[in-house]
Amino acid sequence: MTRKEKTRVVLDLLRERIPRPETELEYRDPFELLVAVMLSAQCTDVRVNIVTPDLLKRFPTPQVMAEAEPDEILEYIRSISYPNSKAKALAVTSRMLVEEFGGEVPGTHAELMRLRGVGRKTANVMMAVAFDEPAIAVDTHVFRVANRIGIVKDAKTPHAVELGLHRVIPKEEWGEAHHLLILHGRYTCTARSPACSSCPVTEHCGYFAALQKLPKPIKGLDPKRGKYYSKASGRYFDKPITKADRNGVEQIAEPGSGSMNVFLAKTGETTKKVKDYRV
Numbered sequence: 001m002t003r004k005e006k007t008r009v010v011l012d013l014l015r016e017r018i019p020r021p022e023t024e025l026e027y028r029d030p031f032e033l034l035v036a037v038m039l040s041a042q043c044t045d046v047r048v049n050i051v052t053p054d055l056l057k058r059f060p061t062p063q064v065m066a067e068a069e070p071d072e073i074l075e076y077i078r079s080i081s082y083p084n085s086k087a088k089a090l091a092v093t094s095r096m097l098v099e100e101f102g103g104e105v106p107g108t109h110a111e112l113m114r115l116r117g118v119g120r121k122t123a124n125v126m127m128a129v130a131f132d133e134p135a136i137a138v139d140t141h142v143f144r145v146a147n148r149i150g151i152v153k154d155a156k157t158p159h160a161v162e163l164g165l166h167r168v169i170p171k172e173e174w175g176e177a178h179h180l181l182i183l184h185g186r187y188t189c190t191a192r193s194p195a196c197s198s199c200p201v202t203e204h205c206g207y208f209a210a211l212q213k214l215p216k217p218i219k220g221l222d223p224k225r226g227k228y229y230s231k232a233s234g235r236y237f238d239k240p241i242t243k244a245d246r247n248g249v250e251q252i253a254e255p256g257s258g259s260m261n262v263f264l265a266k267t268g269e270t271t272k273k274v275k276d277y278r279v
């Protein structure tokens with residue numbers, strides 16, 4: 001199966017699981033969406049949706065927000081991550097909207113990228129969601145999910161993931177695919193504990209396949225003899241070293257032999273980790 005074919009199958013399976021692949025941010029017009037997306041960096045949509053009603057009631061348009069000092073905006077967004085820099089960005093961006101774009105949110109990627117606090121990801125969300133133009137915004141969820149499943153091959157940056165997704169997803173599906181991957185990452189393929197047992201794409205997932213190849217737990221180890229157990233030497237030890245495996249993943253290893261076939265004496269589980277993808 002080619003990567004394109006695999007992606008088609010994966011997206012079809014996600015479509016069955018996720019009936020409404022759309023943003024969870026609440027908004028009524030492009031300005032409200034821009035504010036919400038700017039606030040959502042490193043913050044949950046749930047938290048953003050809590051603060052935007054009062055914020056946008058006080059500053060309903062770019063013109064009104066442009067008159068505000070960052071400190072006035074800050075009062076409404078204190079519970080959001082990085083409130084100081086986001087308050088400044090909203091104030092500056094509102095002034096730019098009024099002074100350079102006639103009080104409207106511009107509808108091109110290049111113009112959006114000129115706004116303070118608007119990077120490639122935010123501009124892509126605006127293009128796809130507000131203006132219905134083909135774009136894939138790569139956030140932490142899309143980055144992780146696309147790499148884990150293997151829709152993209154070991155892409156190291158969000159931009160590389162975006163370009164990889166462009167190659168395997170038909171342009172007319174970019175906006176929808178972006179939401180499918182985000183929602184899959186948010187609710188199923190989470191960063192810390194992906195719910196592989198209830199995931200619809202298990203049999204197509206490279207990360208899951210790698211997990212299955214990890215050594216099985218060893219029964220009957222004695223934690224009184226040491227924190228770790230090396231299967232290669234049959235020895236217990238307390239102070240491990242770390243070594244990068246051939247995928248560049250730092251693994252716990254036995255000092256001396258350097259073996260990475262190490263187990264936790266308390267649980268019998270392997271200490272080996274599968275390559276993961278976080279941004």
Ligand code: SF4
Nearest residue numbers: 189194196199205208
């Ligand atoms: S099988 Fe697991 S790792 Fe793979 S996509 Fe599903 S939840 Fe994520």
